[in-house]
Amino acid sequence: MELLYKSTRSADKTVTASYAILKGLAEDGGLFVPTAFPKLDVSIDQLAVMTYQEVAYEVMKLFLTDFTEEELKHCINSAYDQKFDTEVIAPLVKADGAYYLELFHGKTIAFKDMALSILPYLMTTAARKNNVKNEIVILTATSGDTGKAALTGFADVPGTKIIVFYPKDGVSPVQEKQMVTQKGDNTFVVGIHGNFDDAQTGVKKMFGCEELNRELNAAGYQFSSANSINIGRLVPQVVYYVYAYASLVHNGEIKNGDPINVDVPTGNFGNILAAYYARNMGVPIAKLICASNTNKVLYDFFATGTYDRNREFHVTTSPSMDILISSNLERLIYQIAGQDADKDTQLMKSLSETGVYEITPAMRDNLKDFYGNYATEEETAQAIHELYTKTGYVIDTHTAVAASVYKKYVADTKDTTPTVIASTASPFKFARSVMTAIKGDVSRYSEFELVDQLVATSGGKEPSAVTEIRTAPIRHTTVCDKTEMEATVKKFLGIH
């Protein structure tokens, strides 16, 4: 049966999956959502003996129904074969009573690779299916991880250009070096004087600007997105939650049907939303634990029902989560409002005009499966230190936020349901913060000296993503004000 998509902000128009992927964001500014959640049509026992690629097909075929079996399998195999440094693409590591789902074994050592390895294939297939003649310009905002993963995925992909905006002073040194050394004639990287929210707002503004889109089309271009606002980013992320559950069953850690909790370090709300989608497909996920850093806008939202971004923005040691406007929350809002596009539009208007919205008591009732909490900077470092001291296992700062919140969750609820913590990035991306947490003051060492120390401390191997950037030449030096993003895009594309 064909699954169609509609915008969170308009009730009537439906589009195909491939169209939604091509557009990235709906014309009315809303996010594309499936008109219904498909249910898994194979059993968990069957999934438990499948490879990651096979599970990916079983999940994605239900969402991307206008892709043929051959097209989808080609996309999946091209994305996941030999691009990950472990045999198991998303291994589960048990440590201190939780299961860490390591999602960082792709080329850029962050969970974004799980979806951005496949998005370019989905995008080019979608372009072919929809007879797109324009070149697709992938506009991306990043707080550190999406940028490099998207650049790597789209570099030199024919028919595409990719432009990434990142906060100049808001990412880790490794994250920045990964991006500014990116090769590929179709890649553009821009540091902005502003934070991630400024970058994301600027990108969304360009998507919605009719005049700019007209000029772009006249020059033979059209925009799309590599952020999780694009449904083509979200669907591949659903896969690893299905896979994690099936793996726990396969490994005898749980029995088929037993509930699990999922705990996700959260910024733009895409990763935890993917777990929510997996739950709606039939995966027995009990609680969705939303872990924030000191930018705790989501914690406050779950606690009060009011979303309020009018607050101080903190630059933290988990920079990928330094976000006050969590775009994907809109998809959840739409769902808990009973798929009411008018209600969603009203709340999003309030968010953009005042920075605040409040959901109704009925909507709050629909949030019962979520638990929100946050970790301070001190608690984040403590989580890394404690886990390392107890088990020798080293986690990055974002995963540590989730680990710390998991402790709070257990203390609050006494719930002992097996819990999967999404381990979203390699500790090597945040060597300074991780080594500081483990060893104390390491300010006298350079970033790469700390990488060396981390190899010794973790007993691991330096990821090739880090080795590559040690000596790689800087290729991107553009920096602009947050108000100059559109002009910068036009300059790159030669539009005057």
Ligand SMILES: N[C@@H](CCOP(=O)(O)O)C(=O)O
């Ligand atoms: N954490 C992100 C911010 C953008 O999130 P996305 O999942 O919507 O791409 C980053 O690392 O850039």
